Amino acid sequence: MGRAVVFDEYGDAEVLRVVDADPPVPGPGKVRIRVRAAGLQPFDVKLRRGDTADWAPARFPQGGGSEAAGVVDALGDGVTRFAAGDEILGGTTGPAHAEYALAKVDDLIVKPANMPWDEAGALSASGQTAHAALTALGVRAGETVLIHAAAGGVGSMAVQLVRAWGGVVVGTASERNHAYLRELGAVPVTYGDGLVQRVRQAAPGGVDAVLDAVGTREVLDASVELVPDRNRIGTIAGQEFAGDLGIRSLGLERSAGRLAELVSLYDDGRLRVHVHATYPLEDAAAAHREVESGHVRGKIVLTVS
Structure with missing residues (x-):
């Protein structure tokens, strides 16, 4: 059994709660991640408030998060690129604000040994959104x-x-x-x-x-x-x-090549990940409130012990 942050209705940050959740089972081409850190996006806040209801409605109980860093915990059929125990980062196919999350193999990359978990959890979504947008322009x-x-x-x-x-x-x-x-x-x-x-x-x-x-x-x-x-x-x-x-x-467009370029720039010292603050899953409501304050520099990250 794991833990996950969910909400059952639209509203302020107080609608968020931590529940027990069975670890998801990875299908073909996917892995299950034991999450160590996951970025909190402005989109997650908008989803919780109902701002996206017209074009991206919630499915209650709804989780949040689309990027994570952690350890590969289980493999779906046909997965050979990673092994259980590998430290990875990237985009998830389901809610990442949880103890366990699923991801496609093609959306993941090995975490650099010198990259802290909180930075690894914050790199993927913002980095790839910025990269894809600038490329499109x-x-x-x-x-x-x-x-x-x-x-x-x-x-x-x-x-x-x-x-x-x-x-x-x-x-x-x-x-x-x-x-x-x-x-x-x-x-x-x-x-x-x-x-x-x-x-x-x-x-x-x-x-x-x-x-x-x-x-x-x-x-x-x-x-x-x-x-x-x-x-x-x-x-x-x-x-x-x-x-x-x-x-x-413009929006998020994921690819392993894009993520690899970002990690390469990080390794070269030309890209840094600024983490404004970290919160444990149990304090997800406080993390959401801080994003809503409009005073975040860089990213807020949820951590899993």
Whole structure:
């Protein structure tokens, strides 16, 4: 028997509870993971509140989480890439905020020995979302990219990837995160009135592409004013505005190759995973509340002892 975080109705963080759950059985091409750490995404919070009910409804009792790091515990038929006891990280096919989770073999990679469990649990979803979004936007060396919510989980990864690929980054964030963005190699600017003018001052040569992780109409309108080619503006948070504005709605696209590139950059010291805080499964409600505060730098991670 294992433990899992679930909720039986939409609501605030108090609807979350930890229950006993039978370990899932891996089917062909899958493995079962004994989870050590799992990232908490903004999507998990939106799912719990019911914000996604129109296009991604919950199935009660609903779990959360789509990325994890842990130890391979059981193998499905046909699995030869991993063995029981291997330390891995990657995306899961079911809820990851649990003691046990399932994952496809192709969505996993061996965890580097020098990577702490909490960082391994936070790398996959944000890192691959950032990588896939920047790839879709055609970001190339020498270009200037504007990243909204640059201090968040996806934003932090995107800043570092653009820099590793030879680009320049202007990142929007609250002033308390400006020093952090400078450490990552971005030029920080604040939100609010006058955003377009501040970005133009920070990037006098212009902006080539925009990746948005804020999702407000104000930020997206500013992006459209800054970049005439709307095919090079993408959002992972403002999908409801994408159609009206003619910009791209982007999401998570997993692949072992993408994950391997991220891990390689980590090993080379060109990508770091910033964990804002860790919480045990039993404190999942507190972790959700912290994400909702809007003051998270990097990622929140749930840990399993």
